[in-house]
Amino acid sequence: MRALAGKVAVVTGATRGIGKGIALALAEHGATVYVTGRSLTPGSHALPGSLEESVAAVNARGGRGIGVPLDLTDDAQIAQLFERVREEQGRLDILVNNAMAIPDEMTRRAGFWEKSLENWAIFDTGVRAAFIAAWHAARIMVPQGSGLIVALSGYVGVTYTYDVIFGTTKTATDRMARDMAIELAPHGVASLSLWQGFTRTERAVDNLSKVQGMAQQLNSAEGSSTEFPGRVIAALAQDPALMEKSGGSYISAELAQQYGVTDIDGRQVRSLRKERGAPVWGPVGEA
Numbered sequence: 001m002r003a004l005a006g007k008v009a010v011v012t013g014a015t016r017g018i019g020k021g022i023a024l025a026l027a028e029h030g031a032t033v034y035v036t037g038r039s040l041t042p043g044s045h046a047l048p049g050s051l052e053e054s055v056a057a058v059n060a061r062g063g064r065g066i067g068v069p070l071d072l073t074d075d076a077q078i079a080q081l082f083e084r085v086r087e088e089q090g091r092l093d094i095l096v097n098n099a100m101a102i103p104d105e106m107t108r109r110a111g112f113w114e115k116s117l118e119n120w121a122i123f124d125t126g127v128r129a130a131f132i133a134a135w136h137a138a139r140i141m142v143p144q145g146s147g148l149i150v151a152l153s154g155y156v157g158v159t160y161t162y163d164v165i166f167g168t169t170k171t172a173t174d175r176m177a178r179d180m181a182i183e184l185a186p187h188g189v190a191s192l193s194l195w196q197g198f199t200r201t202e203r204a205v206d207n208l209s210k211v212q213g214m215a216q217q218l219n220s221a222e223g224s225s226t227e228f229p230g231r232v233i234a235a236l237a238q239d240p241a242l243m244e245k246s247g248g249s250y251i252s253a254e255l256a257q258q259y260g261v262t263d264i265d266g267r268q269v270r271s272l273r274k275e276r277g278a279p280v281w282g283p284v285g286e287a
Contacts, residue, residue: 002030002062003238008089010034010081012072012133013099018152018199018226020054022096025230026237027063031094034085036070072099072129073121082136091144094237095137098152100126100169112164119165126169127176134180134191142187148237149184151177151193152229153249155276174249178281181247185284190246194232195279197253197272198223224269228252228261235259247284 009026013019015037023033035058039050051067058065066088068081085092101121108115134149141147155161157170174193181191200223232252236242239259253271255261262268 002028004063004093004234005030007031007093007237008034008085008091009094009096010036010085010092010133010137011096011098012036012070012130014054015039015051016054018196018229019096019098020057021226021228022098022230022233023054023058023063023065024061025227025234026094027058027061027065029234029238030063032064032066032089033058034066034068034081036068036081036099038069038071072101072125072133075132078129078132079136082133082140086140092137092140092147094148094150094233095133096150096152096233097130097133097173099129100152106162106166115163119163122165123169123172127172130173131176134176138180138184138189141189142184145188147189148233148242149177149180149189149191150233150236151191152196153177153193154196155251155272157193157195157249158277158280174279174281177249178247178284181284185243185246188243190236190242192236192245192247193249193281194229194255195249195251196224196229197251197269197276199226199228200224224252225264228256228263228269231261231263232256232259235261244285245283247281249279249281251279 009031011019011023011033014023014035023035026033035054037051055065055067070081071077103119105115137149151173153170153173156167157174160167177191177193184191229252232255251271251273253269256269
């Protein structure tokens with residue numbers, strides 16, 4: 001039997017990129033994965049990837065994919081997603097808050113005052129919607145006395161990257177994951193954030209190829225595949241001492257070394273702690 005057989009996961013923003021990679025990694029261990037997103041069919045977005053294709057890929061990996069169209073700016077849709085999970089599965093083991101609206105001009109070299117105020121949508125999806133999803137998830141996980149809530153973050157939490165709103169969003173993500181962990185601790189539910197470095201998503205490759213002076217990162221050995229963080233999350237979900245990590249922000253590459261996890265090409269991804277900074281928050285138990 002696969003390690004995550006019988007486990008149920010929700011992954012937001014899984015039509016492409018890191019979300020899809022996480023869904024595939026969990027599926028490889030036999031999980032049932034609720035895949036959410038807004039691009040429903042192939043060709044419905046400028047970038048490749050769709051809900052339909054992600055579900056098919058999850059099923060092909062040995063898991064069970066369930067596609068759910070989801071607009072994270074609609075609170076009612078988020079509520080309906082988790083009610084569906086409750087009705088269909090009766091449990092929820094993993095929530096991965098991955099989705100975040102990324103405006104085209106985020107990578108544009110300009111002052112925050114020169115960019116549109118509409119870019120605040122990054123915070124609305126990356127923090128507000130993530131909180132609402134975790135709120136609903138906790139209402140399933142707390143009664144069952146177990147669960148894992150993962151927020152995707154990065155070195156941007158302490159090091160300037162791209163722009164002001166992006167950094168603010170990720171710093172808030174780390175703090176939210178920690179404070180949730182404090183309140184969830186008595187109930188056996190873990191909450192933490194994972195720091196990703198450069199990840200070869202469809203969007204990242206497209207963006208960096210257009211940003212002056214950044215194209216060289218495309219061939220950098222420091223990057224990882226979109227499935228790498230999912231491999232780390234799968235290892236976390238199987239860790240009997242998971243609660244000891246709750247509340248912390250962790251560099252994915254460092255957890256991978258602890259768990260013996262490599263990227264899809266067998267390579268060990270290197271931590272960029274020295275170059276880009278260290279997480280602020282450790283496990284709640286160390287406070």
